[in-house]
Amino acid sequence: MRSFAFLAVLAALTGAAVSAQAADTYKFNLHNKSSDYVINGFRTYENGAWSKNWIDFKLKPGESAEMDWGSNEGNCVVPFKVDWVGYESEKFSVDWCKVKNIYMKDQGFSFD
Secondary structure (H helix, E strand, C coil), X not given: CHHHHHHHHHXXXXXXXXXXXXXXXXXXXXXXXXXXXXXXXEEEEECCEXXXXXXXXXXXXXXXXXXXXXXXXXXXXXXXXXEECCEEEEXXXXXXXXXXXXXXXXXXXXXX
């Protein structure tokens, strides 16, 4: 009887851990690693249109911001664009299921 109770508790705890992990959203950090450029926009392309600007602030060189899709559903590969103060937007694409950090640079970007 004890082993059954132990297994029931273990199963409940395991289920809770899996549910919490599955419910996690696509969160990442946006890092401005440029030398002079200020980021003032971040948009994603879904359903044939660009989203509203995700940010209502300016991300200066050396600064970072936590970003969150607010969901873990949909396509993993979604284009995005970054708006820069005084410069045209740049468009990119990345696998959001694998991204934890995006590093915007003077030219291009990297991620991990």
